[in-house]
Amino acid sequence: MTDSAMVLASEFPPGVDSFDYRDWFTGLSDTALTNVFTTVTFGVWLAAAVLIVFFLWAYRKPRLVPTRMQWMAESAYGVVRNSISVDILGKEVGVRFAPYLTTLFMFVLLTNFLAIVPVMQISPNSHIAFPAVLAIITWVIYVSVGIRKHGLGQFLKITVIPPGAPAFILPLLIPLEFLQNLVLRPLTLALRLFANMFAGHLILLVFILGGFAMLESGNVFIQGLSFVSMLMGIGLTLFELIVIVLQAYVFTLLTTLYIQGSLADEH
């Protein structure tokens, strides 16, 4: 490890330490503010700032006949609102949850997207903390929505007892359902996003750093083949773009489905 503020992954092969970013201000490293000013947290702030500025600016003066920017902002909202929220939750509830779901989708999308933005090229979601925050919020929402609708007892009953299950199997089912619906859901939600972004970053590192490693080797053959590794890196960057959009969509979709499950009268 170097002493510079930013650690750029430069060793081959890349490992989990490729995801470690040092504090920008080295003096903070042993205080409570350690890990607060790093490239990764900067990415989070950047994504939030870009979204806030874009939406506020695009919607500073809404008109019936939208301008280009207004139309783009409305489209972003409209996609999540109509094809996820209203589609799954129905018109009334869907419109109520659409603002949060859109914010969630846009935030995950943009933080994911930092994985392929040049210079940055690391998604904050490849650190488990950020997906965990989002997953906890999702958990709080779907649990509180369910309790508010059914009351605590009824909500627990609906959540842990599948309808139509015979009584003798309930001792086995109740712990399983409890674990699955109330404990594992937020974990899997967070892990899915984290693992995808983590793996994506690692794959890009393997091919791009591998290309450089091959270039630096003494063997002319291996040096000549290094461009293949580079091309793979470029191709996988495009593939990563698909993963970015897909994971943002999946996270939002699952959140919506969990809310729907909590609001449903019967499973």
Added chain:
Amino acid sequence: MILAAEGGIGILIPVWQEIVVGAIAFGLLCFVLMKFVFPRMEATFEARVDAIEGGIERAEKAQEEAAQTLEEYRRRLSGAQDEAAAIRDEARADAVSAKEEILASAREEANRIIAAGHANVEASRQQLVRELRGEVGNLAVDLAGKIIGQRLAGEASTERTVDQFLAELSDDTANETSGAR
């Protein structure tokens, strides 16, 4: 601080500072977007729907009005046509009756004129006959006196003879005139 310093499992343990940063950043984002942006979008959507539906409503209303006006116009037009036909018929009837009236009066007038002419002619003839009767009597008496040299004037028998003669004469002329007719 290096996350993975303790080993591979380290990547699954969240750094609490990052959780705080993520929560604050995302919370701020949610606050701004959900308070200032998306509610206004919903309002705009509603206003847009209103505007479109209002526009359709207005157009429908205008169309209905136009249809009503057209109907009214057609009704008036057909009314005017009926009225014109009635006026034309009346005028035609008026003209026919006026023509008949004029013809009748003309015929009457003609008959009257013809009758007057006849009366005139008759009166003239009577007068002529009367005058002639006196004249002829005198002439005949004068002539006879001259021929027989005797004065017959003033005698009753003479007058009777003359009257008788004239009566025969007038009968003859009456027969002649009626025969000429």
